[in-house]
Amino acid sequence: MAGGAAEPGVIWARPERTGRGPKPAFTRADIAAAAVRIADAEGLDAVSMRRVAGELGCGTMSLYNYVPRKEDLYELMVDMVSGEHELREPSEDWRADMARVAHQTRSLMHRHPWMTRLMSPVYGFSPNALRYLEHCLACLDPLEAPYGMKMQLIGMLNGCVTSYVATELANAERTRSLPWSAEQENAVRIAYLGSQVAGGAYPRLAAAFAEDPGPIDLDGAFELMLSRILDAFESRN
Template identity: 90%
Template sequence: MAGRAAEPEVIWARPERTGRGPKPAFTRADIAAAAVRLADAGGLDAVSMRHVAAEVGCGTMSLYNYVPRKEDLYELMVDAVAGEHELWEPCGDWRADMARVAQQTRSLMHRHPWLTRLMSPVYGFSPNALRYLEHCLACLDPLEAPYGMKMQLVGMLNGCVTSYVATELAAEERTRSLPWSAEQESAVRVAYFGSQVASGAYPRLASAFMEDPGPIDLEGAFALMLGRILDAFEPKN
């Protein structure tokens, strides 16, 4: 029937290559690695079916035999990066293990800055993502809570880490585009903020500023965020 929408499918349920012909010259892993290299070098906008095909050494139309849609290519990329997670033997302290998971995810996102743009629950059930989720649940074995709540914890932690890193990356990108140093920028803005606080128009902000006038400690702020999230799931006596 003309105009009928294509039926949804999962890339992982498809064979590695459709159609007849000789044995495939490369694999999905090769395609994913090529796409990740392009994204690492030039950002997500540098990834196109044409550029990926050139990277692996085939024609663009041939690539569609392996990856039907660009969305499938993105899913391959996310799965490839998920495979970089280190899966260790849990130590028995669920808070320590989940804090380690979060720190590792943050490092991974800085290594692949484009990843924050592709984070989606839709890509959460690829092979490496499933191994990652199973590992997180193993880390949470000591936590007395139903699995539904444990999945909420993992999802909340991932969401907060993604948002935190996206903010960090945006600040870094802005700093690189400035014609002056980050220190100069900060000094000017702090001086302006101080003048506004001193005006008396913002008494609560003035009190807050007097309590802690120092620069923001990003590492400390990240650790504090993790602690607050984990506190919410700590069993109440």
């Protein structure tokens, strides 16, 4: 807490507001929504207790009565965004259902780019996170595997999607910062790479590039990644 030693705990096990006084002016949902708005507009580094308090029109110290630590604020944000998953009734096709979930996660992270920095098992105990996990396990009911392996599948899928989106976002941000077009940048780099490969020092790379796979299809690469992961678990039955 502010001004004191940090204490371990889960915010969901605490009352909505600590301390005495009048009826709480805000809910956790209000606080999370304010923090998400800031992060969406300006990035995660712009989120602070002071900034969120200003967004809500209260004093910074008052906010600590609702959210003891900044880590708790992050957990509220992750929970709110996790609630955007559309948890449809499982179709009995576990591969299709998990691919659908992965696509939703990718879209969600593009809407909230800061989420890739907060994806962690530490924030996996929130109400919406638990509903998400239960939904994924329900989707995996047709897969004959122990729950431990199903949890591995979910974790691996989430980790790969998070890493994939983080790379997409980083590349997009880098492209936006260039004083020339992405096409110009790529042309220069491809020309340099071609000159290096043509020298004979990298025969395997030369053979690979000779196949001319063409421009990278990010959506196609994402589909291939999902397929490879799901194949690995299906083949263990």
